[in-house]
Each structure stands twice: as structure tokens, then as C-alpha cells.
Amino acid sequence: MASIWVGHRGTVHDYPGFSPSVDAEAIRKAIRGIGTDEKTLISILTERTNAQRQRVVQEYQAAYGKELKDDLKGDLSGHFKQLMVALVTPPAVFDAKQLKKSMKGTGTSEHALIEILTTRTSRQMKEISQAYYTVYKKSLGDDISSETSGDFRKALLTLADGRRDESLKVDEQLAKKDAQILYNAGENRWGTDEDKFTEILCLRSFPQLKLTFDEYRNISQKDIEDSIKGELSGHFEDLLLAIVHCARNMPAFLAERLHQALKGAGTDEFTLNRIMVSRSEMDLLDIRAEFKKHYGYSLYSAIKSDTSGDYEITLLKICGGDD
Numbered sequence: 672m673a674s675i676w677v678g679h680r681g682t683v684h685d686y687p688g689f690s691p692s693v694d695a696e697a698i699r700k701a702i703r704g705i706g707t708d709e710k711t712l713i714s715i716l717t718e719r720t721n722a723q724r725q726r727v728v729q730e731y732q733a734a735y736g737k738e739l740k741d742d743l744k745g746d747l748s749g750h751f752k753q754l755m756v757a758l759v760t761p762p763a764v765f766d767a768k769q770l771k772k773s774m775k776g777t778g779t780s781e782h783a784l785i786e787i788l789t790t791r792t793s794r795q796m797k798e799i800s801q802a803y804y805t806v807y808k809k810s811l812g813d814d815i816s817s818e819t820s821g822d823f824r825k826a827l828l829t830l831a832d833g834r835r836d837e838s839l840k841v842d843e844q845l846a847k848k849d850a851q852i853l854y855n856a857g858e859n860r861w862g863t864d865e866d867k868f869t870e871i872l873c874l875r876s877f878p879q880l881k882l883t884f885d886e887y888r889n890i891s892q893k894d895i896e897d898s899i900k901g902e903l904s905g906h907f908e909d910l911l912l913a914i915v916h917c918a919r920n921m922p923a924f925l926a927e928r929l930h931q932a933l934k935g936a937g938t939d940e941f942t943l944n945r946i947m948v949s950r951s952e953m954d955l956l957d958i959r960a961e962f963k964k965h966y967g968y969s970l971y972s973a974i975k976s977d978t979s980g981d982y983e984i985t986l987l988k989i990c991g992g993d994d
Contacts, residue, residue, distance in 0.1 A: 674722060675794045676762040681952035682959075682991030686719045691730040694719070698727065699735055702746050709751075709981045712743075716758045717988035720952055724759050750940045751982040757948045763802040766791065769945050770799070771807060774818040781823075781906045783941065784815075786928055788830040789913045790921060796833030822865040823907040829873040836876040846879065850886035857902040858891050865907070868899070872914045880918040922957035923965065925950060929958065930966055933973045943974075947989045959994050969994040 694715050701708035716724060731739040743755050757765055766787055773783035791799065803811040815827050849871050856867035875883065884895045891898065899911050916924040925946055932939035932946075950958055962970040971993040974986045 675792065675798070676721065676952065678953035680954040680956040681950075682955045682989065683717070683720055683951045686723060689719065689723050689726075691723070691726040692734070694727045695730040695734055695739075698731065698739065702742050707746050709747075712755065713981065713985050713988060716755060717985060721758075721762055725761060728759055749982070750944070750978075751980065751985065753940070754944050754948070754982060754985050757944055761802070762949065763795070763798040764806060765945075765949065766795075766799045767803040767806055767811070769941075770803065770811065771814070772941070774814055779818045780941070781819075781909065782928075783945070784819075784827065785906070785910050785913050786925075786942070787945075788827060789910070789917050790925065793833040793835045793837050796831060800831065800833065819906075821907065822869065822903075823905065823910060825866070826869045826873055826907060826910050829869055835874055836879065838876055839878055841876075841878050841882050843882065845875075846882040846886045849875065849879075849883045850890055853883070853887055853895070853898075854890050857898050858893065863902045865903070868903070868911060872911055877918040877921075880915070884915065884918070920961070922954050923961040925954075925958045926961035926965060926970070929962060929970060930973070933977045938977050943978075943986070947986055951989050951991075955989075955991065959990070959992075963994045 697711055698715060701711040715727070719727065728739045731737070731742075740756050740759050743759065744752060747755055760768070769783060770787055773780040773787075787799075788796070800811045803809075803814075807814075811831050812828055815831055816824060819827055852867050853871060856864035871883070872880065887893075887895045887898075896912060896915055899908060899915065903911060913924065916927075928942060929946055932942040946958070947955070959970045962973070966973075971987060971990050974983065974990060978986055
């Protein structure tokens with residue numbers, strides 16, 4: 672069965688002649704030796720798919736009675752450690768942990784919340800919610816509720832429910848109707864009916880939304896983005912704009928997030944690690960193409976100039992090539 676975490680435009684593919692026991696032993700040696708053999712760790716973990724890495728994790732546990740992630744944590748440090756641990760984490764658990772991190776401690780990282788909840792499919796969201804409950808013994812919805820408020824909270828909860836239509840079929844009548852509802856809820860009234868925006872943007876499929884945005888333009892002579900910016904504000908506005916961006920072109924949305932993570936003073940490794948790891952088997956090739964198209968230089972060169980050491984080597988291997 673094809674995994675819901677694997678697409679056709681990834682940079683990481685199944686390793687031919689894969690043997691979990693051979694890999695587990697090589698990793699054990701790399702960690703146990705005098706000084707860690709990072710080269711071996713990197714080459715094994717970046718050249719296997721997540722499904723293969725999970726089999727190595729099981730084999731490692733069976734052979735040595737230890738969790739591979741714990742041994743990596745004990746042996747590595749910094750951003751390199753976080754990246755390597757991310758690689759051996761199952762995708763749904765990884766997303767659950769990223770969501771928890773973005774809601775933990777002082778202040779909420781709304782950008783990370785928005786990015787994860789807008790870019791995952793309904794089926795992925797259902798798995799993430801299950802993983803969240805398994806790891807934290809609390810529902811994702813409860814945590815979102817206690818960390819956010821207002822229309823932003825409502826929309827996040829709708830997305831976290833994983834009820835977005837996934838069908839590729841589009842309905843022209845529905846698009847016309849939804850566009851009119853959005854127009855009546857915003858541009859065409861005194862005050863805005865936020866719930867209508869949430870309902871349509873959080874539940875319709877992306878292809879359906881694209882058609883709706885075309886119809887919206889016909890009715891209002893404006894792009895939906897401009898109406899959202901004019902009518903709404905704060906994190907709710909950010910969230911709806913992210914959905915519009917994803918519906919129009921998700922790889923471009925993620926390329927923009929990577930660009931923000933890599934530009935200016937200091938790197939946002941939290942975002943960089945998340946997108947590189949979570950999209951490496953989905954659509955990283957498309958994200959790379961959009962990056963080059965929008966910024967005039969390659970994602971590979973941006974990573975190269977902004978990171979260093981084993982961390983850089985690992986990211987470049989996941990990136991898979993220069994454009």
C-alpha cells in the first residue's frame with residue numbers, strides 16, 4: 672500500500688539492496704567507536720526512506736536493546752542532532768512533536784502551526800492527531816484550544832479535524848456559489864462574517880478552491896488575497912492567506928517558508944529541519960524548482976551559504992542536488 676507520506680516528487684527514494692540488520696550494525700559501530708563516525712550515520716540515514724529507517728530502528732532495538740533515537744541524542748549535539756533524530760522519527764510522530772513544540776513554553780509559534788496544518792492532507796492530519804494523543808495523552812484539539820483564541824482557534828480546530836475534501840473533481844456551480852458567499856461575507860457587507868471564510872477555506876479541496884478564487888475575481892474584480900488582507904487581521908489573516916497560497920501552489924508556499932528561514936541574520940533551523948525532512952519524500956523537487964524560480968538562486972546554494980559542518984552536509988544530501 673502506498674504510504675500517505677510519500678509523493679512522486681521527493682528527493683529521497685528506497686535504497687536498493689536494503690538490509691535493516693546491516694544498517695543497524697553499521698550505525699552501532701559508528702556510534703560506539705572512539706569518536707563518532709558521522710559520515711556513516713549521514714550516508715545511511717539520508718539514503719533510506721523513512722519506511723526503511725523505521726525498520727532500522729526496530730532492528731537496532733532488537734539487536735542492542737536500545738532506542739536508536741536515544742543513542743543519537745546521547746552522541747550528537749546541536750542542530751545536527753535534531754536533524755538526525757527527525758530522520759528516524761515516523762512522519763506522524765514528527766509532525767505531532769513539531770506541533771507540540773510550536774505551542775510549548777513562552778508564546779506560540781503561530782507560523783509553524785499554520786504551516787503544518789495548512790500543508791498536510793486530511794488523512795495525514797488524522798494520523799498526526801492519533802500520534803499526538805499517543806505521545807502526549809492529550810488531544811491536539813485541546814492543546815490548540817488552550818493556546819489560541821477567536822477565529823484563529825476555530826479555523827485551526829477545523830483544519831486539525833482533517834475534514835478537508837480530498838477529491839480532485841471540481842464543481843463549477845459550487846465554486847460560483849462559494850465565491851458569492853465569500854463576497855457577501857466580506858467585501859459586500861458592513862463587518863465581516865469570519866465563519867463563512869473558515870468554512871469554505873478549511874473544508875473545500877484545493878482544486879475546488881482554485882476555481883472558487885477565479886469566480887471570486889469575476890464577481891468582485893479583486894483577488895481573494897486582497898479581500899482577506901482588507902477584511903481580516905492578525906493570525907487569522909495569516910492562516911487564511913496561507914491556505915490560499917497552498918491551494919494555488921503549495922510548493923511555492925513552502926519555498927517561501929524556506930527562503931524566510933534561510934535569509935537575513937540567523938537561520939530558523941526549526942522550520943528548515945521540518946520542511947526538509949517532512950517534504951523529502953513528497954515534493955521537495957517541486958519546492959526546489961519554485962525556490963529557484965522565485966529567488967534566482969538554488970535552495971542548495973542557500974543551504975550551503977547559511978549552514979556548516981555535518982548539519983550542512985546532511986541538509987545538502989536531503990536537498991538532493993543543485994538547480
